[in-house]
Every structure is written in structure tokens, then in C-alpha cells.
Amino acid sequence: MWMLLAGCIDPYDYPFKEQTNYLVVEGAITTQPGPYSVTLTTTRNIGNEENAFKLRVQNAKVSITTSTGSVVRLIDQDTSGVYYTSGNFRGQVGEKYQLTIVLENGESYESEQVELLPMPDIDSIGIEYASQKYISQANTVIERTGFYTRAFINDPPETENTYLVNWDYTYKIFTHPELATAYDAEGCECWVATPKACCSVCWVEEKVPDFTIANDQLNNGSSVTQYDLFFLPVVGIMLYEKIYLEVTINSLSKDAYLFWKSVYDSRYGQGGIFDSTPNTVEANVYNVEDKDELVLGYFYASEVKTISRFIHPTDFPERIDSDTNYPDTCLFYPNTTAEEPEYWNE
Amino acid sequence: MLRFLLLTLTVFTFLSFHSFGQQISDVRIDKKFESEYLTDVLSQIEENSSVKFFYDPAWLGNVRVSGEYSGASLRSALEDWTANTRLNYHFYDAYNVVLYLRSDLLSTLNLAGLKDTDFIVVGDSTNAVSGTAVSVRGTIRNGQTNEPLLGASVYVDELASGTVTNAAGRFSLQLLPGDYHVRVSHVTLQQEAKRMFVFGPGEFQLDLYEKTIQLEGVTIAGQAPDINVKGIQMGTVQLQVEDVKKLPAFLGEVDIIKSLTLLPGVSTVGEGTTGLNVRGGTADQNLILLDKAPVYNTSHLFGFFSIFSPDATDDVTIYKAGIPANLGSRVSSVVEVKQKSGNKEKFGSQGGIGLVASRLMVEGPIKEGKSSFIVAARKSYVNYLFDTFIKVEELVGNKAGFWDLSGKLDFSLSDRLSLTASGYVSKDNFTIANESSFDYQNGLGSAELGYVFSENLLGGLSVAYSDYQYQLGDLQLTDPYKVSSGVGQLDVKADVTKYTERQTLQFGGGTTFYDFKPGHRSGINADTQITPVALPEQQSQESFLYANDEINLNETWSVMAGLRYSMYRSYGPADVFVYAGERPGRTSTLTDTLQYSGNETIKTYSGLEPRLSLRYSLDEETSLKASYNRIYQYIHLVSNTTAITPYDIWMGSNYYLMPLIADQYSIGYFKNYDDNTWETSAEVYFKDIDNLVDYKDGADLVLNPTLETELIQGRGMAYGLELLVKRSKGKLNGWASYTYSRTLRKMEGADRESTINKGNWFPSYYDKPHDLTLSGSYKATRRWTISSNFTYSTGRPFSVPENGFLFDGVLVGNYTERNNGRIPDYHRLDLAFTLDTSLKIEKLWESSWTFAVYNVYGRKNAYSVFFKDTADARPTAYKLAILGAAFPSITYNFKF
Structure with a gap:
């Protein structure tokens, strides 16, 4: 409707006025192998990208105290403001962690104790063919087809469960290196055939920068809860053989979920009539001396579980043209490898 | 001028039809009228009494009478029947009643430049009261639908005050007899401004019409203009x-x-x-x-x-x-x-x-x-x-x-x-x-x-x-x-x-x-x-x-x-x-x-x-x-x-x-x-x-x-x-x-x-x-x-x-x-x-x-x-x- 009425979204240069630099903490302890990092930066002026490199907070003393009493020091090896645990430290389900930071100027900060909540088993990932319309940057409506995905998780019905979800996928493509040509600038000043032996088949490993968050507010109470995750757009060349989809789900506490929701809204919110007005979720890290000081970011702990599945051409009801028609090696495609990944034939 | 001639003729005519018997003060009206022509009603009274009415039938043409009367005097009944008309009546003597158009007897006033639709007459101009305030009542209606208008404003310029009509479209004002400018307005309708001559207690009815027929532009916020x-x-x-x-x-x-x-x-x-x-x-x-x-x-x-x-x-x-x-x-x-x-x-x-x-x-x-x-x-x-x-x-x-x-x-x-x-x-x-x-x-x-x-x-x-x-x-x-x-x-x-x-x-x-x-x-x-x-x-x-x-x-x-x-x-x-x-x-x-x-x-x-x-x-x-x-x-x-x-x-x-x-x-x-x-x-x-x-x-x-x-x-x-x-x-x-x-x-x-x-x-x-x-x-x-x-x-x-x-x-x-x-x-x-x-x-x-x-x-x-x-x-x-x-x-x- 908004589109019909020529509604549109345009970039708008707003003169953001920064008044204070606030400390920003980003850190997580998971059950995946370490080392884990805690990044200390400060807020940045929106629209002014020049200050991006002055923002790291160096020379701080950072440590994590576990509920079992051990203290883990984090080291900033290259003064980048990123502090690492040692490689052998690993998060444990049920354990609580507290972050302590002492800045160079002596100000000291503490986080709340965050509990590493268990991630229930993921039963499976379901897919459903669908089309999705979205408004592009050029304010045109674009339709794409693909799959809605959902996770079935065996989580306890009595508690409210909240998750952070990431995903990657890999697919095989087919090109025509034997048809490669090159421009002969020295000789005939024309295009000449330069057939190549390698490579006609590659695997494209897409690292998706997107994330989503999920909660069971809608359908808590069942022993297997269904969570809608994300839309995976699919084009024909991705279905030369099949798509490998890997979904990683992190357990989140309710508070950590609310923080992640504010990050989510910052990226995916629309500013429309129905959107609630934005707000800042404060960090769970406080200045020990001055509890009113605004600290941003979050420190949380998650158990991480991963599940994968394949999507086959038979799942996709459209006519598939999987040939890239690309007259060169498939290695020229971004994020490609000619080596078959070990999970490809699992 | 034509009207005046007609009236004169009428007066001369009635002189030759003098009757005896039940006179005006004896007449009592005991009847329910349902939208009857006034001419018919008057004929009935003439049949049942010695009272005679003198008028030009054209004036009464479509005036109708409604209402129930038990023992009403002829004066009060006529008051009602002529209230919403431009008619007035005059008891010439004990037996004869003259009906006339009001403006005719207003010739003594300076009405130069006024059309007869520009003014309203209230009360009996031949029997004007003076010195004491009289009640001027009336009904304001929507002329297109004949519905009474609630909230119409009746404003008298000379007094800088006025009143508004009730749900029945009725209003009442106390005025000394005299010459007034009255403005009647209603939010949805065209305002009417009239001269009003008050001779005594009386009533008038006024219809307001929609504004669209006027060669004027859009008016926002109607009501009285002031x-x-x-x-x-x-x-x-x-x-x-x-x-x-x-x-x-x-x-x-x-x-x-x-x-x-x-x-x-x-x-x-x-x-x-x-x-x-x-x-x-x-x-x-x-x-x-x-x-x-x-x-x-x-x-x-x-x-x-x-x-x-x-x-x-x-x-x-x-x-x-x-x-x-x-x-x-x-x-x-x-x-x-x-x-x-x-x-x-x-x-x-x-x-x-x-x-x-x-x-x-x-x-x-x-x-x-x-x-x-x-x-x-x-x-x-x-x-x-x-x-x-x-x-x-x-x-x-x-x-x-x-x-x-x-x-x-x-x-x-x-x-x-x-x-x-x-x-x-x-x-x-x-x-x-x-x-x-x-x-x-x-x-x-x-x-x-x-x-x-x-x-x-x-x-x-x-x-x-x-x-x-x-x-x-x-x-x-x-x-x-x-x-x-x-x-x-x-x-x-x-x-x-x-x-x-x-x-x-x-x-x-x-x-x-x-x-x-x-x-x-x-x-x-x-x-x-x-x-x-x-x-x-x-x-x-x-x-x-x-x-x-x-x-x-x-x-x-x-x-x-x-x-x-x-x-x-x-x-x-x-x-x-x-x-x-x-x-x-x-x-x-x-x-x-x-x-x-x-x-x-x-x-x-x-x-x-x-x-x-x-x-x-x-x-x-x-x-x-x-x-x-x-x-x-x-x-x-x-x-x-x-x-x-x-x-x-x-x-x-x-x-x-x-x-x-x-x-x-x-x-x-x-x-x-x-x-x-x-x-x-x-x-x-x-x-x-x-x-x-x-x-x-x-x-x-x-x-x-x-x-x-x-x-x-x-x-x-x-x-x-x-x-x-x-x-x-x-x-x-x-x-x-x-x-x-x-x-x-x-x-x-x-x-x-x-x-x-x-x-x-x-x-x-x-x-x-x-x-x-x-x-x-x-x-x-x-x-x-x-x-x-x-x-x-x-x-x-x-x-x-x-x-x-x-x-x-x-x-x-x-x-x-x-x-x-x-x-x-x-x-x-x-x-x-x-x-x-x-x-x-x-x-x-x-x-x-x-x-x-x-x-x-x-x-x-x-x-x-x-x-x-x-x-x-x-x-x-x-x-x-x-x-x-x-x-x-x-x-x-x-x-x-």
C-alpha cells in the first residue's frame, strides 16, 4: 500500500550530534572452542567514519571470574582493544561468568553474573518454498523466491526460551573453463580462445552476515517448538547439485535476547507506522563507582549447537537452469573452493 | 398598490352583507382540524354563526389549518391560523372579520426600497401596543425539508442580543414594539436578515434555505456571522x-x-x-x-x-x-x-x-x-x-x-x-x-x-x-x-x-x-x-x-x-x-x-x-x-x-x-x-x-x-x-x-x-x-x-x-x-x-x-x-x- 501511494524511503543526512563517548563492551563466552574475545571500544559518531580507528580502548585490565571461583585474564596482544582468553578456557553449561574491566585511567567496571544457559537439542530444520517481496535501496519492489526456514527445537515447555541464530550455506556451481577467452593485445588485438582445464566445478561457501533472533512467545507449551528463522533466497545456479545449509543456534538469557533484539531492530527495523520508537538497551556492565554511567554493548554466555541439512532441486518447484554459462574457471566466483568440503557427502 | 385596491374593494363589499345572530364573541371552536384549507374552515364558521369573513381568496390559497380546539375563542383560533401566514385579521365589528395581508396596512411606514420578503410584521398593526415589552415568538424551519431547526440563532441587532431555537425550532423574545433588524441564521443554511416591525405580541415563521443557490463562495463555520x-x-x-x-x-x-x-x-x-x-x-x-x-x-x-x-x-x-x-x-x-x-x-x-x-x-x-x-x-x-x-x-x-x-x-x-x-x-x-x-x-x-x-x-x-x-x-x-x-x-x-x-x-x-x-x-x-x-x-x-x-x-x-x-x-x-x-x-x-x-x-x-x-x-x-x-x-x-x-x-x-x-x-x-x-x-x-x-x-x-x-x-x-x-x-x-x-x-x-x-x-x-x-x-x-x-x-x-x-x-x-x-x-x-x-x-x-x-x-x-x-x-x-x-x-x- 505504501508503495502504491508512492511511499518511499530515502537516505537522509541528519546532523547527528555526539556529546559523550561511552564505553562499549562486546563479549561472549560459549561452549565452542576458545579463545573468546572481549572487545572494548567507545561509541562513534554516526556518519563520521574517520574516527573509526580511534575507538579501541587499549591497556585495560580485563578478567572473567567464574562461579567456580577461577579468574581468567584476557590479554590484548596487538593493542587492538580486543582482549582474548587463553585457548584452553571453555564455557560450561550452568556456570556463571562475571566480567571485570579496569581502564587505563583507573575506572573499574563489572558486569552482572551471566549464566550459560543450556541450548536444547535441535530436532531438525524445515523448509518451505515461498516468494518474498522487498523494497530495494532504489525503492523498487523486488520479488525473489526461495525457502522460509524454521527450526524444531526440543525445548522445555515450562520456560521461556530465546535464541540467537546464524546460518551459512554452501552450493556447488558449474562453469565452462574450456570456453575461456583472453584478449591478445600484443598480437591480433582480438579475443582468442584460451581453454583451461580447471575448474568447472566449485563450491561457493556463503558466510551470511545476517542473524536473527527467536523466541517461543507464540507457541511455548509444546515439547517440540517451531521457530521461524529466516528466508533463504535461491536462484537456479545454486541447485546444480544441492545446497548445504548450516544453522547455528545460541542459547540466550531473556535479558541478552532483549539486547540482541535492539541490535536486530537497528539493522532490520523499518521506521514505519507500526514500528515502536527506538530505544537503547543498556549494557549489563556497570561502572563500579558510578552506576548511572551509561555503558553500551553486552556480555553474555551461550551454549551453541549446530544443525545442517541439504536442499535438493526437487524441493524447488521452479524450472531450474543451473548452468552459470560462465566461460571461465569457477574459482573466479567469490568465496569459492575447488576442493569438495568434507560435509558435502555426509 | 394593487393590493390596496383589492382591500378597498373588499371593505366595500362586506358593507352590503350585514348579518345578525351569533356574533364574534359568541363563537366557540370545538373541532379537530387536520390540514384543512382555511377557506373551508372559515366557510364552516360562517355556516354555523352570523360571523362573516372578508378576504381575497387568493391570499388564503393554500393556507391550511391543523390542531384541536375545545371552546377556543375565534380570536385565539385566528391567531393560530394566521400565525404562520402573512395574513392578519381585524374584527371590524361584532360580526365581521376582515382578513388582510399584513403589508397592506403598513403603508404608513417608510418601506421604500423594501420588497415584501424583506420584512416581518409581528402583532396587530392596527392595534399596536406601546411602552410595554411584548412576546415575539416564532418557528424557524429548513425551507427545503420543512423541518424545524434546532439551534438557529435569532439575533436582534438593535439589542445586540438574541436567542436560539429549541428542538421544535421555536424561540421566544421579549421586545418593545418598534422597528428592528433581525438576523436569523443556522449553521448549515443561508442567513436571512429582515426588518421586523413589532406592533404587539405575535409570532412568525421563517424558512431558511441552503447556501448553494447563492452566488457566493464557500463559507466555513456557519452559525451567525458574528x-x-x-x-x-x-x-x-x-x-x-x-x-x-x-x-x-x-x-x-x-x-x-x-x-x-x-x-x-x-x-x-x-x-x-x-x-x-x-x-x-x-x-x-x-x-x-x-x-x-x-x-x-x-x-x-x-x-x-x-x-x-x-x-x-x-x-x-x-x-x-x-x-x-x-x-x-x-x-x-x-x-x-x-x-x-x-x-x-x-x-x-x-x-x-x-x-x-x-x-x-x-x-x-x-x-x-x-x-x-x-x-x-x-x-x-x-x-x-x-x-x-x-x-x-x-x-x-x-x-x-x-x-x-x-x-x-x-x-x-x-x-x-x-x-x-x-x-x-x-x-x-x-x-x-x-x-x-x-x-x-x-x-x-x-x-x-x-x-x-x-x-x-x-x-x-x-x-x-x-x-x-x-x-x-x-x-x-x-x-x-x-x-x-x-x-x-x-x-x-x-x-x-x-x-x-x-x-x-x-x-x-x-x-x-x-x-x-x-x-x-x-x-x-x-x-x-x-x-x-x-x-x-x-x-x-x-x-x-x-x-x-x-x-x-x-x-x-x-x-x-x-x-x-x-x-x-x-x-x-x-x-x-x-x-x-x-x-x-x-x-x-x-x-x-x-x-x-x-x-x-x-x-x-x-x-x-x-x-x-x-x-x-x-x-x-x-x-x-x-x-x-x-x-x-x-x-x-x-x-x-x-x-x-x-x-x-x-x-x-x-x-x-x-x-x-x-x-x-x-x-x-x-x-x-x-x-x-x-x-x-x-x-x-x-x-x-x-x-x-x-x-x-x-x-x-x-x-x-x-x-x-x-x-x-x-x-x-x-x-x-x-x-x-x-x-x-x-x-x-x-x-x-x-x-x-x-x-x-x-x-x-x-x-x-x-x-x-x-x-x-x-x-x-x-x-x-x-x-x-x-x-x-x-x-x-x-x-x-x-x-x-x-x-x-x-x-x-x-x-x-x-x-x-x-x-x-x-x-x-x-x-x-x-x-x-x-x-x-x-x-x-x-x-x-x-x-x-x-x-x-x-x-x-x-x-x-x-x-x-x-x-x-x-x-x-x-x-x-x-x-x-x-x-x-x-x-x-x-x-x-x-x-x-x-x-x-x-x-x-x-x-x-
């Missing part, structure tokens, strides 16, 4: 639908509610939004009444169109200040939308065909002269356009549509008793395929019984019902669901109005039962996995008693004083959660649950609401006015979005949520120039609101059983200056208004989460300090009218991130303050051309074409500005414009 100066009301404006129809409208759909935003002090949050912001109030602080029934959602398609069909609506009145004590319940304004009554004499119809919707209204008598009906319907065909003509791939599956149906029945049960019943239903559907849907329904009904105890005493009893239901569907998910919410209320109200020469005293009371349905979630598919959730309904009752007296102390001072006492209780069945600590907070723990059984009182609130208005006339065309009102508001719209949206929840005051209490003070200076051709006014106001509801940062309001933990209450303050210059006569008319206003709030709670902006005053999201409106129309020819609006206002506030921080590669905005920035200023120009196709006064088929362009220069006015870090572009602010182009439209309207 009501702004002479009336006690300030901050009150009445708009005639006939006039609103001539304003440029978005996609040609006449919008009564949107037209209010052209007035000073009334604004909206943005295009495509429901709700008005009146003098710094939120959208839920306006009581919008259709006849007597409150309307919760006044818009179709999110506020692009109002739900009121222009063909079935008479007028709309907005009270921004000096609200009389009979009105209340909302702290910012009362908007009364009056449905038209059907024509009791003849059938008629009108309608229109537009780009988005078409409408039809049919009206007519049920029993001629006694009762009438009116039915109006409207249906949009946006879907049909989508599917048939536009065929835009992107829009397949999207739906937007509405219909509404309204009707009113009007019965004159007797001379004294009238009954009106009106009803309204509407339905809206809006679906974005695979994304979301929003449906809502309004159902309204009211019945009103009016009783005329005596000429000066009227009683009214009304019952009203309103039901608003809305459903929000989330269709993005593979398992779609909807959340249904609603609110319903039932009102009973009784009023008595007593008119005396200098006072209008009104008193009464009423009660309202509310039923709030805060939310119910259910899956849409048959095999849904969605867990159904239903928040319990809440019940409450609001009651009031009031008295309001409007007194014209003398020619310079008038005062309106009123007092209203309102009381409210929320009652069970309900469970109330008790929290540790003083106020419920997010982190505070539940310590107890209080269980209330059915009808058990949970919490009561009550208060006195004084109202006072003063008017002081400096001279004929200048007055100073001041007003104060206090109003309690017991129900709230809880929202954390800028516009009224389906996420909002209506709720009553309860164990935690306290009623709003607003005090408004305003003063104004009103001056007219050039025989009321130019009206000017300046008003200033200050408003103080207690217990204003706001939400905590990050509040989750949907289906939240502990909503009290997300809400805070604080103070609101609004002040402003409203300037208006208006020209309401002539070919070119319209107005220019400028408003400077601020609306601020202060939320200082016990802890950080219940404090906003560090407890400092901060602007409300609809704070728009500068607001300029130019609205005009020009009657270029008899057929063509050109009208135009221009509005400018400061951009509304929004929350700007002070800076941002990177988290997981996303730049997240850091919002340290609420409403600390402003979106770009808003301005827009609209144009409309109306072509009247028929100009005869007695036309059978009237029609007009309206060509309009909304947003002529296609400005992409911002609806909102928001910060976003998209994955594929630099993190920055974005501007959302809902209407980004000029919207032309064409509408055909007809009436027969």
Missing part, C-alpha cells in the same frame, strides 16, 4: 459538510475529520495516520461522537479517509476550550459529528463516484411530515482496481478495502415528543501479502428521546453504544496468527434544558459501562501450533452529574458556569498483581495476587470538574473572552508507536493507572470588520495535564499480562497562541491561521527505568511549534469554484541516536534521549476545482464534478526519520515518506 464575537464559546468551531466538500481532498474522498486539521490548534502526526492532536493532546484525548455514540477509530485505511460519509453528515463541531459541563470524559477536545436526519416531506438521494470509493445516500419520509429515514452506504474498490486495472505484479495478494453503512430514523411522535435512532457499521481490511493484515470494525448505535415540556423547557434521554474491534495478523510466519483486541461501551444519559430570556440552564447526568478486551492471540491455520493466549477483559463504569448555566448578564457581559462531578470505578472479576516496592517495575517481584469477584470494586476515582467561560463585548464587533475548564479522563490508549496502530491497547484506569486530570486556561480577543466580512481572533491557552501515560524504554505492550510494569505516568504541559483571519463573505473567502504551540512532558519516576530524559521536560512526539494554514476558495463563475489549501508545520520530534556502537558488525544507534531531534518540516499545497452543473434554485438533479490535486508539488514529506545500519549501505538516517507524489483525483457528486 458568533465568534457575540457567542460565549471560544476554541469552538463548527464545519459544515457542504463546505468541507469543496475543499481539496486526498483522492477526492471528502474527509470531515481531516478538514479539522486545517483549523488552528488541530494537527496530526503525519499522513496516513489516525487521530487528532488538539492543543497539545494525544489522539486518545479527543471524544469523537457520532450523534451520541463515541467513535474509537475515525478512519478508513489508516487515516487516509474518515469513516463519516459526507452525504449522511450535517456538520462537525470541535470544542477545544471552554468545554461546557455536559461534555467531558476526554481532556483535549470533544468533536461532535451530527448525522443528517432524513427529509420528512419528500424522497431524495445523493451520492458520489470517486477513484477509491463510491457512496450513495437515500432519504425520505416514512410517514409524511411525521417521520423519516436516511440510509447511506460507501464501498471502496481498491482491491478491484488492484486486480483489474493496475495489475501490478508487486501488489498481487495485497488488499485494502472498506465499507460503511449508516442510517438514522427520525420520528415526531407528537408535537412534544420526538425520537431519533441512528446506527453505523464499518469494516476495514488491509493486507500485505505474506506480511501482515489489519482488520477493524466499528459498530455504533444511539437512540435519543426528546421531549418538549414547554416552550422553554426541553428534556432529552439518550442511550448510545459503541464497539470497536481490531485484529492484527502476522502473516510472515509459516504459522500465521492474529491478535484481536477491542473496546466497547454503553452510555445512558439524561439532560434537561431550560431557556429563559437571558439564561440557558442545562443539567443532567449519565453513566457509561466500559468493557476492554486487551488482547487475544490465536493461530489462523487449522493445524496451527500457536498457543492461544487471552488476556482477561476489564470492566469499569464512569458516571457523571452536571449543571451548566449560560447567562447573558447584560449587553456586554455574558458568563457560562458549569460544574461536573465524575466518578469512576473499575470492577471485577479480575486478578490484580501486587509487586514489592511502591510502583510496579520490570524487575520488581510479584508478591501477591488480589482476586476480585464479579462486580467487586477494585478501585474508584472521582473529581469535580469546574467550567467557566466569560465574554465581555467591547463594542458591536469586538469582544474579549476567557475560559477555564478541568476535565477528568478515565480511559487511556496505551501505545509506543507514533500513530494509532493496531498494536495499541485501550484500557481503563485501574488499580495502578490513574485518571488524567487536565486544566486548561485560555483567553481570546475577537474582532470582526466590515459587517462581519472579516473575522479575526487571537487566542492563547495553557494546559496542564496530570497523570499523562507514557511507556518505559523498550516497553513490550502486546499481550503483556503485567502491563503496569511497562507504563509510567507523569505531567504534561501545553501552551500556544492561535491567530486567525477569516473572510466568510463574497466570492473569495477562506482563512489564514497561524499557531505557535508547544507540548511538553515530564516523566520523573522513582528509578531510572521510569524516568525519561533524566526527568527533564521533553517535547511530545506531536510537538510542532509553528503551524501555518492558508485555505481559500474563489467562486470564479456561477459554475466554477476553485479552492486551495496550503499547510506548513515544523517537523515533529523523533528520537535521534546521539552516536552509535558496533556490535557483531552492526552499528547500533545509541538513543540517550527521547524526541531530541526533528524530522524535516512539513508543507503541502492542494488544489480543487468544482464544477456545478445545474444552477436553478428548484432543480431536480444537482450534480458537480470535483477535480483535485493533493500535494501539488509532490513533496516527499517525511512521515518518520529513523536510523538504520543496512547490510549493503552506509549506516545513516533514512526518511520514510508515505505520500511522495502529487495525487490527482476526480469525483462526481449528485443529488436529487
